[in-house]
Amino acid sequence: MIEFSNVSKIYPHGQSSALENVSLKIAEGEMVFLTGHSGAGKSTVLRIISGMEKVTAGTVYFGGNNITRLSKSQLPYYRRLIGMIFQDHKLMMNKTVAENVALPLLIKNLTMEEAMMSVEHALQKVGLLSKINTYPLYLSAGEQQRVGIARAIVAKPKVLLADEPTGNLDYALSQEIMSLFLELNSDGMTVVMATHDLDLVASSHKRSIELQYGKVISDLVI
Amino acid sequence: MTETLNFINVCRGQISIFRKSFNALFGRNAGGTTLTISVIAISLLIPIVFYLLINNVLVLTENMKTGRELTVYFKDNVSAENASEIRDAFSKDYRIQEATLITAEDAMESFSQSLGITDADKWLLNDNPLPNAIMLTPKSEYLTESELNKMIAEIEKSKEVLLVQLDKQWVNRLNSIIKFLNATTIGIGCILLLSVILSITNCISSIIVKHKEEIEVMKLVGATNSYIITPYVYLGMWFGFIGGAIAIWISAIIVYVAGTLIYNIAESYGSHIEIFGINIVEIFVVTGSSALIAAIVAFVSARVNIARIEPNI
Ligand SMILES: Nc1ncnc2c1ncn2[C@@H]1O[C@H](COP(=O)(O)OP(=O)(O)OP(=O)(O)O)[C@@H](O)[C@H]1O
Ligand SMILES: [Mg+2]
Numbered sequence: 001m002i003e004f005s006n007v008s009k010i011y012p013h014g015q016s017s018a019l020e021n022v023s024l025k026i027a028e029g030e031m032v033f034l035t036g037h038s039g040a041g042k043s044t045v046l047r048i049i050s051g052m053e054k055v056t057a058g059t060v061y062f063g064g065n066n067i068t069r070l071s072k073s074q075l076p077y078y079r080r081l082i083g084m085i086f087q088d089h090k091l092m093m094n095k096t097v098a099e100n101v102a103l104p105l106l107i108k109n110l111t112m113e114e115a116m117m118s119v120e121h122a123l124q125k126v127g128l129l130s131k132i133n134t135y136p137l138y139l140s141a142g143e144q145q146r147v148g149i150a151r152a153i154v155a156k157p158k159v160l161l162a163d164e165p166t167g168n169l170d171y172a173l174s175q176e177i178m179s180l181f182l183e184l185n186s187d188g189m190t191v192v193m194a195t196h197d198l199d200l201v202a203s204s205h206k207r208s209i210e211l212q213y214g215k216v217i218s219d220l221v222i
Numbered sequence: 223m224t225e226t227l228n229f230i231n232v233c234r235g236q237i238s239i240f241r242k243s244f245n246a247l248f249g250r251n252a253g254g255t256t257l258t259i260s261v262i263a264i265s266l267l268i269p270i271v272f273y274l275l276i277n278n279v280l281v282l283t284e285n286m287k288t289g290r291e292l293t294v295y296f297k298d299n300v301s302a303e304n305a306s307e308i309r310d311a312f313s314k315d316y317r318i319q320e321a322t323l324i325t326a327e328d329a330m331e332s333f334s335q336s337l338g339i340t341d342a343d344k345w346l347l348n349d350n351p352l353p354n355a356i357m358l359t360p361k362s363e364y365l366t367e368s369e370l371n372k373m374i375a376e377i378e379k380s381k382e383v384l385l386v387q388l389d390k391q392w393v394n395r396l397n398s399i400i401k402f403l404n405a406t407t408i409g410i411g412c413i414l415l416l417s418v419i420l421s422i423t424n425c426i427s428s429i430i431v432k433h434k435e436e437i438e439v440m441k442l443v444g445a446t447n448s449y450i451i452t453p454y455v456y457l458g459m460w461f462g463f464i465g466g467a468i469a470i471w472i473s474a475i476i477v478y479v480a481g482t483l484i485y486n487i488a489e490s491y492g493s494h495i496e497i498f499g500i501n502i503v504e505i506f507v508v509t510g511s512s513a514l515i516a517a518i519v520a521f522v523s524a525r526v527n528i529a530r531i532e533p534n535i
Contacts, residue, residue, distance in 0.1 A: 043535055050442075052534060072447075079444035086535055090439050107445035109232050151443070163535045 001190050002026040007058035018044040020214040031185040033201045034194040036211035042194035046161045051075050083152030083160045087167040089144050091136040097147050098132045104155040122150040142173035162193040243456035251429050258425040262465025265414035270473045272407040278497050292358040295384040305354040320359040326352045419519050426454055426523040438533040451524045458520020459513045466512035474499050
């Protein structure tokens with residue numbers, strides 16, 4: 001599904017390389033954690049997969065296609081294949097839960113009415129159907145994050161990328177979110193998640209890639 | 223089949239974005255949008271008023287445009303009696319309303335009066351150098367340029383006539399005033415266009431800055447730039463349309479007030495002047511072009527600003 005081949009990344013104003021000669025393969029349907037200390041390069045891997053950053057050297061494949069040289073006009077269509085989840089969830093506070101979740105469908109020129117079925121389905125999946133007409137401001141942190149997940153899955157992407165999705169949550173809520181990801185994965189979704197939380201990784205029994213100063217130092221199932 | 227459905231979908235989407243962009247005029251953008259629409263309205267109003275002023279002057283002076291009187295000067299060998307006969311002939315011409323004889327003596331009289339020359343001085347001139355002449359006032363339907371030129375050519379052919387002069391000095395003066403007004407209107411229009419462009423650009427940029435996070439999210443989920451830009455283009459269109467409509471409305475009020483005033487003044491002098499405002503076609507042209515220009519400016523501004531926003535994690 002995703003393949004890094006000798007990928008290096010040096011940011012324009014960076015002191016050293018954020019990624020150095022990274023090669024890795026993530027198969028379809030796999031669930032993978034990216035771990036490592038702060039600044040190790042976890043987010044950089046996700047930024048490269050999502051097309052936010054271009055690599056300095058090496059090649060990245062997505063579904064067999066080389067995405068290293070995507071043009072600006074191709075990028076939006078490529079991004080529709082990916083669902084993204086963030087630590088700060090990036091919800092639009094002046095829109096309802098339904099409107100937030102519907103966004104990936106609305107940008108494909110669907111009307112709200114047409115999007116509604118998929119929206120309800122996604123909210124059901126994350127257990128928030130009852131909050132469909134609420135504004136995100138009135139939701140708890142865990143609920144906000146689940147809305148973010150609903151938005152990421154609503155358009156049925158091939159891959160979910162999550163950057164510290166439990167970073168702002170306490171242990172119980174993290175467990176809750178984690179089991180949601182595991183459930184999505186068992187439905188067949190490919191999931192790549194960057195996290196600090198090694199307990200979470202350990203309890204999941206999934207593949208974990210550890211980075212250190214931009215290099216892969218271990219890649220195993222715990 | 224699916225393409226048709228797709229097309230219908232896109233159209234429906236556009237209509238809903240268009241409707242929503244109207245709402246974007248209010249709410250948290252209200253301050254900026256009000257200001258921008260005001261700038262557009264004022265910037266349009268000033269050229270519209272100039273335009274109406276020029277056109278009203280043109281219409282009011284249309285039948286005076288060519289000058290109203292022809293002076294026919296005779297050759298030296300044409301006596302006052304001859305001139306009088308010719309005058310009688312002219313007064314029977316179907317095109318002529320009035321023909322007045324101005325003998326050399328009459329002309330000398332008024333000439334010397336206007337210069338304050340005494341009889342004694344006149345005696346010094348001993349010979350009257352002025353020709354006999356007649357003044358012709360054509361009927362108003364023959365006061366067009368082509369009819370007058372035809373008449374002049376005809377009269378100049380006759381062997382008694384030295385030259386025919388059309389009194390049009392003031393016409394030239396009027397024309398140069400109108401030329402000046404036209405140039406002023408265009409000049410002011412250009413400056414105002416610049417201020418319109420700046421205010422729309424400024425307003426759109428500040429709205430985009432306010433929506434920066436939303437735009438980032440849209441880009442993250444795969445919205446194309448044109449999808450993100452569209453609402454701003456429609457917003458610009460609304461700016462132009464509403465600004466244009468307000469300008470027309472205010473110009474109508476001005477025309478009504480000024481028109482009534484001028485009508486009353488003219489009435490008290492026993493004449494009849496009507497001021498006209500902007501017509502239906504012009505209303506469409508003003509609102510349409512204003513909406514189009516504003517939409518183009520908004521498009522460029524949104525494109526530049528949105529290209530700068532890139533999502534990050
Ligand atoms: N935009 C940028 N410009 C310059 N350097 C950057 C930029 N983004 C990241 N870096 C650097 O690249 C390296 C890797 O950063 P990255 O964000 O991938 O780390 P991370 O593993 O996600 O860390 P954290 O756990 O703190 O989120 C760091 O040394 C960081 O300082
Ligand atoms: Mg990070």
